Amino acid sequence: SEAALEVADRVMAFIQEKGHDESRRLAEERGPFPTWPQSIYRDKGMLRNSTVTTIAPTGTISIIADCSSGIEPLFAVAFEHRVGERRLTFVNKHFEAIAKARGFGSEALMRKVAEQGTLHGLAEVPEDVRRVFVTAHEVAPEWHVRHQAVFQRHTDNGVSKCVTGDTLIFTDRGILRIQDLYRGESPDAFSPVQLKVADWGGPVEADLFYFGGKQAVIGLETDLGLSLRATPNHRVRVMANGEIAWRRMDEIRVGDFLVVPYGFDAYGHLHDFKEIYGGCYRPAERANANRLQWPYKITTDLARLLGYLIADGGFSKNQVIFTQKDDGVLDDYRQIVHRRFGVEPRVSLDPRRENLKQAVVNSRDLIAFFTDYLGTGDRADTKRTPRCILASGPEVMKEYVRGLTLDGYISERRRLIVLGTVSRRLAEEVQAILLNLGIVARLERKGIHYQYRHEENRKDACYEVVVLSRFRRAFLERIGFAEERKNMLAREQLTRQRHPDTLYVVPGVRPLAVSLVRAKM
Structure with missing residues (x-):
C-alpha cells in the first residue's frame, strides 16, 4: 500500500542517515576510505566506509534464525523440509498462534498449508487472516518493485538482480543487448541511463544501469528455444497454481511454465x-x-x-x-x-x-x-x-x-x-x-x-x-x-490445415482446480 511505502521510506532513510553520520565521524578520526576522492561521495563530505548499508540475501539465515527474510514478505506460510524419510513441517509461528487463538487451527489445515505454501483459496482460514499472511508470490509485481525502489533509494548497495550481457532487451532505442549500455563502469557500480524498457503494462522509464561484474549465473531454456542466463536471485514470471507469479531463477525446475510476452512493438525509429x-x-x-x-x-x-x-x-x-x-x-x-x-x-x-x-x-x-x-x-x-x-x-x-x-x-x-x-x-x-x-x-x-x-x-x-x-x-x-x-x-x-498446434495449453491449472474442489467439499 502507499502507507507501507511511506513507512519503508522513513525507516530506511533513518538507518542510512545514522550510518553515514557515524561513518563521517570515523573519517574525521581515521581518514576516508582509499578511493573516496574518485567516488560519488567526494562532493558530499568524507566517509570512512565506501558502503554503509546493504540488503543482503538472507533467505537461508532467516530460516535458521526463525525470523523474516528481509524486506520481502514470507515465501511460504508453511513448508515441508525432507530429511531422509522424515518430513519436518515448519509453520509461521505468528500464523500458528492466531490459528490457535481463534480456533480454526488443526493438524489437517497445517498439512494443507504446507502442501500449498499459501492461504490462497483456503475457506477454513478467515479472510482477514488470509489478507495479512500473503506470500511473496501473491504480491503484485508492481508492489515488489516499488518497495524495493523505496529501500534502494536509501541503500548504498542495491538489491542486484542481473542478467548476462548478451541478454536482449526491448527498448525505445530498439532491440538492444544489455551490454550495449556498458560504458566501462567498475563492478558493483551504477551509471545514469535514459531509455524506456518494454514491460507488461507498457514501456517503463529506466534511469540507472548497473554493472555487477563477474557473478555466478543460472541458465534456463524453454521449449521455444528462448534462453536466459541470470543471477540466482533474478526473478522471472511463471504460472503457479493457475496464476502468474514471480519466481527466482534458483527456484525454477524442469517442467515449470515460464510466461513470455510478445508483441512489444518496441522500436528505435533510428535511420541515420x-x-x-x-x-x-x-x-x-x-x-x-x-x-x-x-x-x-x-x-x-x-x-x-x-x-x-x-x-x-x-x-x-x-x-x-x-x-x-x-x-x-x-x-x-x-x-x-x-x-x-x-x-x-x-x-x-x-x-x-x-x-x-x-x-x-x-x-x-x-x-x-x-x-x-x-x-x-x-x-x-x-x-x-x-x-x-x-x-x-x-x-x-x-x-x-x-x-x-x-x-x-x-x-x-x-x-x-x-x-x-x-x-x-x-x-x-x-x-x-x-x-x-x-x-x-x-x-x-x-x-x-x-x-x-x-x-x-x-x-x-x-x-x-x-x-x-x-x-x-x-x-x-x-x-x-x-x-x-x-x-x-x-x-x-x-x-x-485441420489440426491446431498442441503447444497451446493453459498451464498450471491442476493445482488451482484441486484447491477449488477442496473449497467446495
Whole structure:
C-alpha cells in the first residue's frame, strides 16, 4: 500500500542517515576510505566506509534464525523440509498462534498449508487472516518493485538482480543487448541511463544501469528455444497454481511454465547511420578502387538487401557474391545495389548447380561496409543482425526478415521455417524481432552430420526459426517470403490445415482446480 511505502521510506532513510553520520565521524578520526576522492561521495563530505548499508540475501539465515527474510514478505506460510524419510513441517509461528487463538487451527489445515505454501483459496482460514499472511508470490509485481525502489533509494548497495550481457532487451532505442549500455563502469557500480524498457503494462522509464561484474549465473531454456542466463536471485514470471507469479531463477525446475510476452512493438525509429554508428562510413583510399556511392541511412530496400546477403550472400577477398535461382529476387537485388551504391553487379551462371546465377561486385570497400561498418559478420557462423536493423522501425525489420527468408522453406510436415543458419546469435535475433512484431516462433537446434572436406570448417549444429501454426497467417500477411513460390505453397497449406498446434495449453491449472474442489467439499 502507499502507507507501507511511506513507512519503508522513513525507516530506511533513518538507518542510512545514522550510518553515514557515524561513518563521517570515523573519517574525521581515521581518514576516508582509499578511493573516496574518485567516488560519488567526494562532493558530499568524507566517509570512512565506501558502503554503509546493504540488503543482503538472507533467505537461508532467516530460516535458521526463525525470523523474516528481509524486506520481502514470507515465501511460504508453511513448508515441508525432507530429511531422509522424515518430513519436518515448519509453520509461521505468528500464523500458528492466531490459528490457535481463534480456533480454526488443526493438524489437517497445517498439512494443507504446507502442501500449498499459501492461504490462497483456503475457506477454513478467515479472510482477514488470509489478507495479512500473503506470500511473496501473491504480491503484485508492481508492489515488489516499488518497495524495493523505496529501500534502494536509501541503500548504498542495491538489491542486484542481473542478467548476462548478451541478454536482449526491448527498448525505445530498439532491440538492444544489455551490454550495449556498458560504458566501462567498475563492478558493483551504477551509471545514469535514459531509455524506456518494454514491460507488461507498457514501456517503463529506466534511469540507472548497473554493472555487477563477474557473478555466478543460472541458465534456463524453454521449449521455444528462448534462453536466459541470470543471477540466482533474478526473478522471472511463471504460472503457479493457475496464476502468474514471480519466481527466482534458483527456484525454477524442469517442467515449470515460464510466461513470455510478445508483441512489444518496441522500436528505435533510428535511420541515420551517423546517429546509430557514431559516424558515416569512410572507405579506404585505394588506387584503382571502384568509386561507389555510400548510403547514409537505413531504408526498407537496403534492409531487404542485407537480409538477401546474410541468407544467400558471401564475401571473398575482393568480391561481394550473391547466388540465386529466382529471377525476381535476383533482379530486385541488382536494382537495390545499383540504386544505393551506384554500381551494376556482374551476373553470370554458377556452374555448381543448374539454373543458379551469381551477381558479383568487385570492391573491398563494399565488403568492409557490410561486414565491419554495418556489422553483418563475414562467415556463416559469425552472421548477425546489423545494429541499424535492431534500432529501426517495424517496416525496416519486416523487410530485413523477408530478405532472410531466402534461407527459409516450407517443410513436408507443413512447417513454416523462416530461416536456417549455423549462427545461433542470428537465429536468436530473428526470433526476438518476430516476438517484437507479435509473431511467436520456436528456435530449434539440429545436428549436422555432413562430412566436411576441411576440418576447420566443421559446424556441429544449425538453428531453424520455426513459426508456430497459430502465427503462420500473421507472418504471411505482415512479412511473407521473398520468393513468391514459397508464399503460394504456404497459403495453400493454410487452407488445408485441420489440426491446431498442441503447444497451446493453459498451464498450471491442476493445482488451482484441486484447491477449488477442496473449497467446495
